[in-house]
Amino acid sequence: MKYALRRIMALVLTMIAVSFLTFAAFHLIGGDPAQAILGTSATPERLELLRHEMGLDRPFLVQYFHWLAGFVTGDLGTSYSYRQPVAELIMPKLGVTFVMVMLSFLIIVALSFPLGMQDAQHSEGKFSWVWTVIGQICMAVPSFFLSIIVSYVCGIVLRFFTPGDFPDMYRHFGSALHYLFFAAVCIAVPRIAMCARMLKSTIIGEMEKSYVRTAISRGNDRQAVLKYHVLKNSLVPTIAFLGQTMAEIVGGGIVVEQVFGIPGIGRFLVSSIATRDYPVVQALVVIMAFWVIMAGTIADLINMKIDPRLRLGGGE
């Protein structure tokens, strides 16, 4: 438990670092928020007044802690463009993206493990290269290209769903999930291939280790050895990889959303960046980074559970 605690401490520290870095970056590039709100024709007095109201005349660190405190309590600031609380603007969209990414993640986990194991077991087969090549093809097709094809074929030709008609997720969760499924698959395909490949190579590496050979030569059932020893040990790097891959799934989601017309954060992020609506961008960047860090930490914790040896070196 102590190790888990240490890991969580590390998580909190990284999150603070991430938020500080983001805040500092936007503080540097963001220009003057008061100017952004009032426009170029504002009088210096009005600017000064607003700066004071917004606390912009306080030292940088004070501003940062003020913002952080707000962030922790759910106050993400006010959008320059829409003059509405950022939280109100982004939460519904963030929810949609979250569901889509998680669905995609589930698909990846559900498919890559069986496929990777399958592939590893038959790695000496005559046609194993076919699987390798299929895997490489899946990794080579850009997910947004796949999205274009899927939205056209499944949406327009086969009418499995109605592209551009995303249902209100908070009222019709089922049909929203149905819609998101297609996008999630498009995000998942290259990741499934990568993950299966990863699992396969660790399993093969593990199989070559002496303990496996010994176990099998002692007459243990090959399947049982694979299941109870090899798989368990091979899981660790794969789970770590899955944790790391979250960043790329989130990133891929931003693009795929646009093709499917899903009202997630993608479009909003791009347009907020374009309009320099930094409170929005800042909040989104930090939340997405937290999300990725969380995924990494959860992966680590699971791995510690699987392989107690990791706990010794844990907390690094």
Added chain:
Amino acid sequence: MMKKKIWNGYLIAGLVITSIVLIWIIVGQFYTPYDPTQMTGAKLQAPSAAHLFGTDKFGRDIFSRVMSGAGTTLLVAVATIGIGAVAGTLIGALTGYFGGYVDEVLMRLNDVLTAFPSILLGLVVISILGPGKYNVILALGIVFIPGYARLMRTAFASQREINYIISAQLMGASTARILAIHMLPNTFSTLLPALTIGFNNAVLAEASMSFLGIGVMPPDISLGYMLSESQGMLRTAPWYALSVGTVIAVLVFGVGMIGEGIQRIGKEDL
């Protein structure tokens, strides 16, 4: 020591495919059947002998456009991993070799940076620099540095305690010499597969950014830009999206196969 078996099917297939695509792209920088930006009255024509990939909504020859546009994509990808790998190797070498305080700080910073999805960082950098070919290279290059730095740090750090390095130190070899002559070649087995993966990520990242409309801008054309454009002509000119998408896929596939092949060097044959 057993002689390593270098050639395998994946490597050969990958090299062949990649060479063909590369030659095609490089030729495209000097010669294309038509001027890729020349508009003609022959709009939205299906593939034919005259226009292998058909024409787009302005009557431009898609084959020529893809040939020339793939060059932009290639340039962005190569330059991006160039920046990422060189800067990453430098940082990795210094931190890995010296370790200590600087190492600790830089690696923690690295942890923090890898928490941001790369496309997100790319977007933010582009918002500061503005769109365009060279800014995309810079943005993606910066985004790629942390990954390479981490990888190379491990590769260098693992050699720190090896005997011949220690003896080189004792013989008074300069740090630069030790890093470049003695240690660097031993990191290639780590670096090469990472370069192929990086190349593919860069191609896909450029395509994504141009697709989002924040990457390459006309009259420059890139594969991602064309794919974005082709989405509006799926019914009237499906060959546009298909040919562009296929070229991206083949390019990435070829390099991916090389990567697969490199990793199998020295291992059992197929």
Added chain:
Amino acid sequence: MKKRLLAGILAFCLAGTSLVGCGGASKGGTDRSESNEIVIGISQDLDQSLDPHVTVAAGTKEVMFNVFEGLVKYDPDGNTIPAVASDYEISDDGLTYTFTLREGVKFHNGETVDLDDVIYSIERCKTDPNVNPQTSTGLQCIDSLEKKDDTTLVIKLSEPNTELMSLLTLAILPDDYDKQDTQPVGTGPYKYVSRTAQENVVLERFEDYWGTPGNIDKVTYKIEEKAESLVLGLESGALDLVSHLTTTQTNELDKSDFNIETGSMNLVQALYLNNARAPFDDELVRQALCYAIDRQYILDMAFDGYGYPIGSNVFPSFKKYFDDSLTDYYTVDIDKAKELLAEAGYPDGFSMTITVPSNYQPHCDTAEVIVDELKKINVTATVKKVEWDTWLDETYKNRDFDSTVIGLTADPLTARSLLERFKSDADNNFMNYNDAEYDELFAKAIKTYDDEEQVKVYKAMEKNLTEHAANVYIQDMADMIAIRKGLTGLTFYPLYVLDVSTLKWE
């Protein structure tokens, strides 16, 4: 083990398809004809503030046309007809306007319109610095607003203004309501319900409307900034109506599902040049561009030949002021263009950027064709596609650009609103046109009370713009509207609006 694995994968795939099965894709339009609603695709989010006196974007006004009304409003022929006022009289000297307030006109919040609301609205437009200058400058001629009795308003002018009726289409707002920018309230046939940033805007039929009520119960405007998504949405059934499409886009559509109506956008599409920035501060360079850019070629390449070429800043449907003789003032002449460039000191051409809002496919396409054309005179143009909000900020407000392709509309529908923006000190003169003669002409125009005489002066101003090649005028674009079969009642106006109150499902 292998079999179990395969079974697992199969089960997963089945789960996927059953998900496909149960969700069931509706064919959009048919459902909505039963529930009597429509979904309209638009290519940009509305202005950040929805306050009708403050908004600048034509795209916002196009939507809000259904929500707000003035004392008078436009009919489909572009004439002003009584709205919140039931009747009006103009004195012979043109200095006194007497309006009779229509009885029982209600705001969407249930309150009844009284004269105080009317006076408040006009006063606000005249004096509030945040109000769109196209309206406020014209209203300066108002000397006094008098409440004669509860329903009679007398407006006295300091000098006659032939365009006052157009200006009085300004929205009448309640005088005690301060949330116009987020939750606007007007008197139009549709009331504003909600908006979700970058996603949609919802209007509902206003049951207490004084006039002919709308037919459709609920109108949703869906924001799709990617042009492809608009087409995809129409095809999939997510959208019922999209205007301002290009022929490339309409060609994508299945004609058995859609009718394509062609009108005119009633705007001036041009390559607007930043007259304050080199090399465009040189008239010779601007003229060279006019000679080099073939408008017909743009129409052929990007619009399949649809559209009406123009030569100055007035569009053809504005017949009274349109001067067709200017259309062919510059005819394509590459040699002449090169000569002019050489004379201006750019014998080898130069590089320039064309900024376009990426959500407007027609402008993007036009810019690409222009890039192609400018190659002929060795001018290297680069297209810079930006988000709509960025365009508003950088190009329109901060005037930080070389050139831009955009369409300018007239709101209110007056020659003044089209031409005042080129006055050297006009707030919305984002192209920084600066010509003393033009300023003089404009001063003369607004002091001329004889209609015929005034038209002459305005035409002289148009000619001035053409001669000095203020910008490269291109066309009034053809407006391609895709409308789902079964949906009828589309009405064209000589304005950049879409009237949803006349639409209905059959």
